[in-house]
Amino acid sequence: MEIVAGVALTGVMLLIGTDIIGRIFGYPVPGTYEIVSLTGGLIIGLALPATSRAKGHVSTDILLVKLSLKPRLVLTVTTRLISIMLFLLTGYGMIRMGMRLNASGEVTAVLSLPFYYVPYALSGAFLIQPLILLSEILESVKSWTLTELGKTRRTI
Numbered sequence: 001m002e003i004v005a006g007v008a009l010t011g012v013m014l015l016i017g018t019d020i021i022g023r024i025f026g027y028p029v030p031g032t033y034e035i036v037s038l039t040g041g042l043i044i045g046l047a048l049p050a051t052s053r054a055k056g057h058v059s060t061d062i063l064l065v066k067l068s069l070k071p072r073l074v075l076t077v078t079t080r081l082i083s084i085m086l087f088l089l090t091g092y093g094m095i096r097m098g099m100r101l102n103a104s105g106e107v108t109a110v111l112s113l114p115f116y117y118v119p120y121a122l123s124g125a126f127l128i129q130p131l132i133l134l135s136e137i138l139e140s141v142k143s144w145t146l147t148e149l150g151k152t153r154r155t156i
Contacts, residue, residue: 001046001047001049001050001124001125001128002046002047002049002050004042004046005042005043005046005047005050008039008042008043008046009039009043011039012035012036012039012040012043015029015032015035015036016032016036019032030110030111031108031110031111031113033110034108034109034110034111034113035111035113038108038113038115038118041118041122042118042121042122045121045122045125045126046121046122046125048125048126048129049125049128049129049131049132052129052132052133053132053135063075064076069144069147070144073140073141073144076136076137076140077137077140077141080133080134080136080137080140081137083129083130083133084130084133084134087126087127087129087130087133088126088127088130090126091122091123091124091126091127091129092123094119094120094122094123094126095119095120095123097119098116098117098118098119098120098123099116101114101115101116101119102114102116
């Protein structure tokens, strides 16, 4: 997904550059706005799991830093479980939206590109994201368990 998002971003940059140069000479690329709009959603959505895995999102740990290890673990697990549920629901919603758009045959105005593939692609990203969040939960629990085992060994 990350590679597809990168290729799409590169393609959008080339398309925008070509459109700008074409406009200077009186030959804009038809449908540039449509392609950039559809692809922008794909780029953001498909890059989400990779960005999350790399911990590339902005995070404010003001509260977490002040907590001891066990409350930090509880808060981390709780927020990840809530996020898992939200992403599963959003992924399901995107599948339903893709099905509705496919059934209605809705297309873009200029190039007649179908809309339905965008929600389907986003649903894939939104359904993979819970796996990333689950791995974060497992990492947190493993880290906490190892820390607790270390404390137990020191006291024995």
